Amino acid sequence: MxxxxxxxxxxxxxxxxxxxxxxxxxxxxxxxxxxxxxxxxxxxxxxxxxxxxxxxxxxxxxxxxxxxxxxxxxxxxxxxxxxxxxxxxxxxxxxxxxxxxxxxxxxxxxxxxxxxxxxxxxxxxxxxxxxxxxxxxxxxQTDFLVKPGIFNNTIPGYSIRAKGKSPDGKVLYDLMIYDHKLSNTASNVLLAKEGYIYNSPDNNTMILKLKDGVRYEDSRARKAKAYNPRQQFTRFYFKETEQKFDMSAFAWKRTDENLFKSHHAMLNLRQLRLYTDSNAVKMDSLRNTVQREIQSYYFYFNDYYQPKNPITGIPEVNYTTRFTEVIPKDSRSAAIGSALSQMRYIKDVLNTKVGEDSFYRDKDIRYKIEFQRxxxxxxxxxxxxxxxxxxxxxxxxxxxxxxxxxxxxxxxxxxxxxxxxxxxxxxxxxxxxxxxxxxxxxxxxxxxxxxxxxxTDSSLFDIEQYRLRAERILAWVKARLGIRNRKTAEPPKSLHDNYTLSP
Structure with missing residues (x-):
């Protein structure tokens, strides 16, 4: 059974x-x-x-x-x-x-x-x-896609606009192409009534076959900026031509997975222990380096201006209002200036190291979180x-x-x-x-x-049970309120109520 x-x-x-x-x-x-x-x-x-x-x-x-x-x-x-x-x-x-x-x-x-x-x-x-x-x-990057009436800048060095296109997207009408490869200015502009798009056999080049158009080219963009009275402005008319575009930017490339192997989500328990220990060593080394670097800048001013106790070797400090009183007046300004410059140096060192320390501390937290996960x-x-x-x-x-x-x-x-x-x-x-x-x-x-x-077969979520309890509590409250109301409704008794007068 x-x-x-x-x-x-x-x-x-x-x-x-x-x-x-x-x-x-x-x-x-x-x-x-x-x-x-x-x-x-x-x-x-x-x-x-x-x-x-x-x-x-x-x-x-x-x-x-x-x-x-x-x-x-x-x-x-x-x-x-x-x-x-x-x-x-x-x-x-x-x-x-x-x-x-x-x-x-x-x-x-x-x-x-x-x-x-x-x-x-x-x-x-x-x-x-x-x-x-x-x-x-x-x-x-997104594949080359032309929307009617909007310039497309996905191909590096070119801006392409078409007023219309065929339903399959292969034929573009009323084309305008700006060539920015040699200059940021619109020095090379091509206009065509129609263009047919197709790819090369290796899919690395997009070919645009253009019909009935003209190309405008300004040679000033390729030469020096100095004024030349014999500037050339060229205009080419064509019945049919081809414009080739490099599509290497759209090629599908897989990144080497080894670049992501040290991420905390890509590690197992053994690797997390190893990375946590090595990160702790780097963090301790950084903090010890900072301590050694700034420790030499912490000293008492009176080490240089007050005689030391022959027994303890500690300078005897004697001042009433300020600690600078132990410094001679002729050296006081130089001492304060030196202290300020050293404080600035310590501040710069700490500001430089705090970012690196936060980086190691965050890595340590991530490793420990992934370990517990x-x-x-x-x-x-x-x-x-x-x-x-x-x-x-x-x-x-x-x-x-x-x-x-x-x-x-x-x-x-x-x-x-x-x-x-x-x-x-x-x-x-x-x-x-x-x-x-x-x-x-x-x-x-x-x-x-x-x-x-x-x-224990408890009826914890039995709504009927809670309804009955609520009704009993409500009835008890009403009963208590009814007793109080009856007591307050009766008139107060006086001494004359206990006696009757005989005729």
Missing amino acids: MKKIHLLILKSFIRPFIVTFFIVMFVLLMLFLFKYIDDLIGKGFEWYVILELLAYQSAVQISMAMPLSMLLSSIMTFGNLGESYELVAIKAAGISLRKAMMPLFILVGLFSGGAFLFSDYILPIVNLKMGALLYDVRVK KFTLAVSCLLLFSIGAPLGAIIRKGGLGLPVVVAIIFFLIYHIISTVSEKAAKEGNIDTFWGMWMAIFVLSPLALFLTYKAA
């Missing part, structure tokens, strides 16, 4: 988990496309480049899709079991909820272990390839399952209605706490350990509380 119950719970969990996982992945991919849609449109990418980018992004989004789908599927699973009274039947058979859920705990533990291995071994490689490809996608992904899956499973058993509602709303609310709480604390850790306001584990520490008591309520 236990085996059948275990199979029932596992099947009830795996199906919603797979469905919700792919739904969440699809939503996150759509958000990614909306974010980078301007970087992808109009650049002439091949279809496999877009698919490669989406594949890498899908792997990157597992770190967010896994915990959310774990929470949502656990609420749906136990909500369905509670709504169909299967949990009641399991408890009526004398099997506790903890024993019935034991295989599910093992499965979730395997998922969490797999998430940890994924974040340590696979995710750094995916981040490396994703970062390099996304950099190339964003850097690549490897573990928080696995633990977050366990935490959100521990919240979702008892929550579904208490709510006893299945489907994609109320469970989705509740799951989104709890995930938003977790995500907001995690994001705020991580940002505080990046800014150095709190320790990186607390910044990355804050959301888990805050929500862990909630998971324990919900687990206790589910094990």
